[in-house]
Amino acid sequence: MRKLIVGALVAVQMAAGMVALRAEPYPHRTVTLVTHSSPGGGSDVFLRQLVKYLSRQIDATFVVENVQGGSGAKAMARLASSPPDGSVFYATTPTYIYTSLLSSSATTFRDLQPVVNFFTDSxxxxxxxxxxxxxxxxxxxxxxxxxxxxxxxxxxxxxxxxxxxxxxxxxxxxxxxxxxxxxxxxxxxxxxxxxxxxxxxxxxxxxxxxxxxxxxxxFNPERLPAFPDVPTVKESGYDVVLQKFRGLAAPKGLSEDVAAIWDRAAKATLDDPEYRRAYEEESLISNFIGHDSYPQFVDGFADETAGFLRASGVIQ
CATH class of the missing domain: 3.40.190.10 (Periplasmic binding protein-like II)
Known part of the structure; x- marks a missing residue:
């Protein structure tokens, strides 16, 4: 029995060592991930689940910070006033686009730098x-x-x-x-x-x-694999299809080197078999978009959204 216990401890230590070796060095010991979501809300849940696996790829401690108010305006202001050194990021969703288009807040999505996208959410x-x-x-x-x-x-x-x-x-x-x-x-x-x-x-x-x-x-284009009996809104007779993106943005000016670390970490995290089982159970769809393409993706979403809001008379 003692040999089995010792062997198990050694195995745990070896696994921990492998994780430590795999984690990429990072310029900060603590990284803050800000969300406009309240505790238990969608972005809050996304971040708290993500950091469990992200630390296997980036050698840092991750802290989730809830900055509520103004439909995301306060959270964006928090980011825009932070240093662009990779120590703080914002959880991007369509909310920060809508808030920017529908309000007169001093800080908008254009004041932030989209870094990486992880998921499409239903x-x-x-x-x-x-x-x-x-x-x-x-x-x-x-x-x-x-x-x-x-x-x-x-x-x-x-x-x-x-x-x-x-x-x-x-x-x-x-x-x-x-x-x-x-x-x-x-x-x-x-x-x-x-x-x-x-x-x-x-x-x-x-x-x-x-x-x-x-x-x-x-509102997904197809039925969710985890809930095959739940119809889509479109097949229910209403032509509406929408999906939410989930990623991270930084204060403008984030270096190419740090952004590249996040590209590598995001890919590896999404490929982590344990995490894949967890996020697929939550009906999240892996949708990696790196720092070279994510700004264009966000701008395109913003243009489409603005077009819909103008056509519906919400904005001029």
Whole structure:
């Protein structure tokens, strides 16, 4: 028995040594990853799961910092005023594009430097398991007769835009109620104040597994492999397809050398078999975009978004 224990300890030490050897040297011992999300929200969950595996590739300690307020404006300001030395990054999602286009904040997405993208995330429509809505069509029919109340994250979120686009496609006038985070919205879905909420699978995982909520549809182009019985919004009869990107941005001026470290680390982290099992369970789709291409990707998304907002009369 003693030999087995000693052998196991040696194996653990060797594995730890291999991880340490594989981790790439980095110019800072501590790296802060900032998100506009509240604790338990989509970006918060993404970052806290990511850092468990990212430290296998970059020799640093990662700290997640929640900077809420202004639909991401405060978080962007935090980044823009930080040194571009690789010590602090911001979790990019469509929210920071929408906030920049819909508000007059002093800091916008153009003041940050997109560095690397990790995932495409799928938006889903959900309701309380105790609600009368069995399908998305039930929700739309209720909205036709009694207007209804739908929940979304902050006003400048992709979830809010998903709700607005679904309203337009279905020709209904449901009230879309914005929240600062997914946790507050979940409470209002569960207590029946909201007919539905729009969110991401990772932040809904515990409620899905406990049977508290029911998924009605996904805005993904195809059905989610983990939920094959959940139809897409499009196949439900409403031509709306949306996906969320998840990556990191830095203060402008990040060096090529540091950006290249993140390219290598992101690829290796996404290829980590243990992490792959974890993120695929959360219906996250690996979508690596390196620092050479990510700025163009973000600019393209911003142009498309601005076009939709102008066409719908939201902005001039």
């Amino acid at each position: 938006e889903v429509v959900y309701t309380a398991a105790s609600s009368p809505y069995q399908t998305l069509a039930d929700v739309i029919e209720h909205a036709r007769t009694e207007r209804g109340r739908w929940g979304a994250a902050n006003p400048a979120s992709l979830e809010r835009q998903a709700a607005e686009q679904l309203k337009a496609a279905a020709g209904v006038q449901a009230a879309v109620v914005s929240h600062e985070g997914g946790g507050d919205m979940m409470i209002n879905v569960l207590n029946g104040t909201l007919d539905i909420g729009i969110g991401e699978v990772p932040e809904l995982r515990s409620q899905i597994e406990s049977g508290q909520i029911r998924l009605l549809a996904t």
